[in-house]
Amino acid sequence: xxxxxxxTKSEFEGTISEETALVEGTxxxxxxxxxxxTIVGKRHPRIDGIARxxxxxxxxxxxxLPGMLHVRMLRSPYPRARVRKIDARRAEALPGVRGxxxxxxxxxxxxxxxxxxxxxxVRFVGDEVAAVAADTEEIAAEAVRLIDVEYEVLPFVADLExxxxxxxxxxxxxxxxxxxxxxxRGDVKRAFAESKxxxxxxxxxxxxxHNSLETHGAVARWDGGExxxxxxxxxxxxxxxxxxxxxxxxxxxxxxxxxxxxGGFGSKGGAGKYTIVAAIFARQLGKPVRCFLTRDExxxxxxxxxxxxxxxxxxAKGKKIxxxxxxxxxxAGQGRWxxxxxxxxxxxxxIANVRSRSYKVLTSLGALASFRAPGYVEGTFALDQAIDELxxxxxxxxxxxxxxxxxxxxxxxTGLRYSLKRLLRCYDIGEKEIGWHRRKPEGARGSAxxxxxxxxxxxxxxxxxxxxxxxxxxxxxPDGTAVLRCGxxxxxxxxxxxxxxxxxxxxxxxxxAVRVELGDTNSQYAPISAGSLTxxxxxxxxxxxxxxxxxQLLEAASGLLEMGTSELRVQHGQIIGQGHRTSIGEVxxxxxxxxxxxxxxxxxxxxxxxxxxxxAHFAQVEVDVRTGEIFVExxxxxxxxxxxxxxxxxxxxxxxxxxxxxxxVLSEERIVDRPTGHVVNGNLEGYKIPTVRDIPRMTVRxxxxxxxxxxxxxxxxxxxxxxxxxxxxxxxxxxxxxxxxIRTAPITRQRVLEALSLQ
Amino acid sequence: xVRVPKAPSFVGPGAIDVALEVNGEAVTVHVxxxxxxxxxxxxxxxxxxxxRVCDEGTCGACTVLIDGKPAYSCMxxxxxxxxxxxxxxxxxxxxxxxxxxxxxxxxxxxxxGFCTPGQIMSCVGLLRQNASxxxxxxxxAVSGNLCRCGAYPNIVAAALAAAKKTKR
Numbered sequence: 001x002x003x004x005x006x007x008t009k010s011e012f013e014g015t016i017s018e019e020t021a022l023v024e025g026t027x028x029x030x031x032x033x034x035x036x037x038t039i040v041g042k043r044h045p046r047i048d049g050i051a052r053x054x055x056x057x058x059x060x061x062x063x064x065l066p067g068m069l070h071v072r073m074l075r076s077p078y079p080r081a082r083v084r085k086i087d088a089r090r091a092e093a094l095p096g097v098r099g100x101x102x103x104x105x106x107x108x109x110x111x112x113x114x115x116x117x118x119x120x121x122v123r124f125v126g127d128e129v130a131a132v133a134a135d136t137e138e139i140a141a142e143a144v145r146l147i148d149v150e151y152e153v154l155p156f157v158a159d160l161e162x163x164x165x166x167x168x169x170x171x172x173x174x175x176x177x178x179x180x181x182x183x184x185r186g187d188v189k190r191a192f193a194e195s196k197x198x199x200x201x202x203x204x205x206x207x208x209x210h211n212s213l214e215t216h217g218a219v220a221r222w223d224g225g226e227x228x229x230x231x232x233x234x235x236x237x238x239x240x241x242x243x244x245x246x247x248x249x250x251x252x253x254x255x256x257x258x259x260x261x262x263g264g265f266g267s268k269g270g271a272g273k274y275t276i277v278a279a280i281f282a283r284q285l286g287k288p289v290r291c292f293l294t295r296d297e298x299x300x301x302x303x304x305x306x307x308x309x310x311x312x313x314x315x316a317k318g319k320k321i322x323x324x325x326x327x328x329x330x331x332a333g334q335g336r337w338x339x340x341x342x343x344x345x346x347x348x349x350x351i352a353n354v355r356s357r358s359y360k361v362l363t364s365l366g367a368l369a370s371f372r373a374p375g376y377v378e379g380t381f382a383l384d385q386a387i388d389e390l391x392x393x394x395x396x397x398x399x400x401x402x403x404x405x406x407x408x409x410x411x412x413x414t415g416l417r418y419s420l421k422r423l424l425r426c427y428d429i430g431e432k433e434i435g436w437h438r439r440k441p442e443g444a445r446g447s448a449x450x451x452x453x454x455x456x457x458x459x460x461x462x463x464x465x466x467x468x469x470x471x472x473x474x475x476x477x478p479d480g481t482a483v484l485r486c487g488x489x490x491x492x493x494x495x496x497x498x499x500x501x502x503x504x505x506x507x508x509x510x511x512x513a514v515r516v517e518l519g520d521t522n523s524q525y526a527p528i529s530a531g532s533l534t535x536x537x538x539x540x541x542x543x544x545x546x547x548x549x550x551x552q553l554l555e556a557a558s559g560l561l562e563m564g565t566s567e568l569r570v571q572h573g574q575i576i577g578q579g580h581r582t583s584i585g586e587v588x589x590x591x592x593x594x595x596x597x598x599x600x601x602x603x604x605x606x607x608x609x610x611x612x613x614x615x616a617h618f619a620q621v622e623v624d625v626r627t628g629e630i631f632v633e634x635x636x637x638x639x640x641x642x643x644x645x646x647x648x649x650x651x652x653x654x655x656x657x658x659x660x661x662x663x664x665v666l667s668e669e670r671i672v673d674r675p676t677g678h679v680v681n682g683n684l685e686g687y688k689i690p691t692v693r694d695i696p697r698m699t700v701r702x703x704x705x706x707x708x709x710x711x712x713x714x715x716x717x718x719x720x721x722x723x724x725x726x727x728x729x730x731x732x733x734x735x736x737x738x739x740x741x742i743r744t745a746p747i748t749r750q751r752v753l754e755a756l757s758l759q
Numbered sequence: 760x761v762r763v764p765k766a767p768s769f770v771g772p773g774a775i776d777v778a779l780e781v782n783g784e785a786v787t788v789h790v791x792x793x794x795x796x797x798x799x800x801x802x803x804x805x806x807x808x809x810x811r812v813c814d815e816g817t818c819g820a821c822t823v824l825i826d827g828k829p830a831y832s833c834m835x836x837x838x839x840x841x842x843x844x845x846x847x848x849x850x851x852x853x854x855x856x857x858x859x860x861x862x863x864x865x866x867x868x869x870x871x872g873f874c875t876p877g878q879i880m881s882c883v884g885l886l887r888q889n890a891s892x893x894x895x896x897x898x899x900a901v902s903g904n905l906c907r908c909g910a911y912p913n914i915v916a917a918a919l920a921a922a923k924k925t926k927r
Contacts, residue, residue: 049864050860050864052864053852053860053863055847061810062801064807212907214810260871263871263908294814492872649867655913659911660907683815683817685813689907693898695912
């Protein structure tokens, strides 16, 4: 097969970029809706289920190598300070301590744009100051306490709105606030002047902590010049690139592995300082080294979803939204970027006049990291509430108002036609499933005199188109079983199972005959498992690899069975031709051991089309006006994501998104003590993620049309869409129930009671 | 006659031998008194099914059965388990999958799978004590097991389905 260079526009988490990639062979057209698929589109339990339920699934945290050393970090107790002097002699003298690294003795290692792992100036509580490697974790932890550090404490600011204010302590020469994104469409100034009704409000969202159950961590081993790193990551190739940049080792000498991983939600996108530290220690000390963050460290230094301060001004002429202005400030902590909360405002609804600005704000806190639909969750919380506030002023039904702004078939930002848009269909299904007709503009009495009932909804827009490059290889063994090798990861979404289904469908095998090997940089490249792009990026490459294997198999069978290849097909592990069925094993068994190797690559997205996911969530809630408690009774989620490869796993994804969204809107809030810059609830006791008792009745639906123009499997991403509209839908339902709007997430009991008392 | 209380037998202060039963096998581990059962299972005995997530008794990922009842192994000292019966997820499937394990697979009661061993042990502990639990019983049994991916509805469905199957 010949190699071609392709250029393509790709979207990742709201940012569109030009990519150049290499592809081999030719692409296939997508299976049509009536293609008669027998495996793809069907419920199939996870192929790695047994490993997961028996404890045999090996997570990075479960790796204990002989002679392994354990690392613990010393972290800054100050939000900003200069490290004047470090004296590690007492720590080094502790029996069992094998090494201490800090700014004075650590080798140079470039890390995310900086030259070193240990900064001279620490910039948040939890910033890395030193690391200890010891025989046990206990000894390492004890040694950390014996490191003497002289700090010069510097002025800091540990709050978003404080950092935005005039006269705030400057954390960078250019100031704390910098531009991060903008969009202008139409003439907003004139449109507001023409608007008869204008609503303007401030919305705030809190910092959400990922709290992946497996904390960030890595195990590193040097073996005669080769470095092997096991890491709990969403991107083994990203970790490899990070290690190469830091330690200047050629790719051939780095192997990064991730078999099972305990959640990332966006935060595990590449090498961490713990990775580099483990690798340095492993090289210096000649032993395997493990460095895992504790829960507290995880919540200080492993990322978070930015808190936001947003203003939305929205105007209507007649019953039509005429103009919108959305300004947003995101708390980057010490991060170098922020996600853009104005993305949904720019692209979701048919609005002619739009002005949006997004700003990054530095604070003396840990850097943000992508968190499931970064920006879009926060932005939709503001946008879809603003739409409801306008609807109330206009005396319009909020769903009807959205319907009349959801009809355009072109992307307002790029002007390109959508490959598929089923937002109206999502509304139709959701309206029926939730019983929207029961919604009264003034809310309704609930199940008790002190309980009010309300309904709310919101929409989602996300990219999810997937992108090249991604590659896969299918090895078809002489016994008719196959091994798929691909450099992607299964972060809990079910990637292994879905890819096995694609191979089985295309190659004509049973799913059980396919083994899937992922998470290894010694296989071919696949992108990060983030941005809802895994299935749509890797899936098409996997299908082509399986097709290549099938074609080769049929050529071999043609020779062995003495039939033309066009007379032959493969199904359920059997080669069928001229009315005869022969198992693949029997056919390939006729020759000396031979493995068919099929290769596939991800072709570019179609030119001139906009590929998006759409959807809507509807919520029914009750609010106890005495206590402020919110009872979410029913959530209906309807998504337009193209072909659903496995409805069992897709439903799990949507339910998981709803539940994480419930945490965002009802209970999750990192609390920082402003005078000291300390996070006071960086644990699972004080930081409230949803428990099994917080789960409402959920109805999950898909519009189910394949997006046949998108790629050869007709699928788009699903990881992020189901968290996006949930918080706004709940906020709208609460406002409908109690007649007062709470514009700050999470909507805690305290905030409900405060809002009610001000009424 | 004045009863003289028997002097307690002290051991330690360093590491001591502790005999316990793990998944049906008698084992003796040499552990310091502050070593948790979780770390002993994972690091000394190589049973890594129980996970360390919070290490302070708030998440349930380390749940094992002690004398048949669910317990947080991160909050239990290994020395406190002398002569007691400890069961971990690894011990459930010696003779094919346990019905709870099979139900977890059938109902897709996991996503990343990190909380799964703990969830399963809580459910198995429940079924040992209550062969026909209702939804409320299941909610109570797993309310101390956090899942960040949000597999909760399927976990509850799996526990109820396993109970039905076990009863039959």
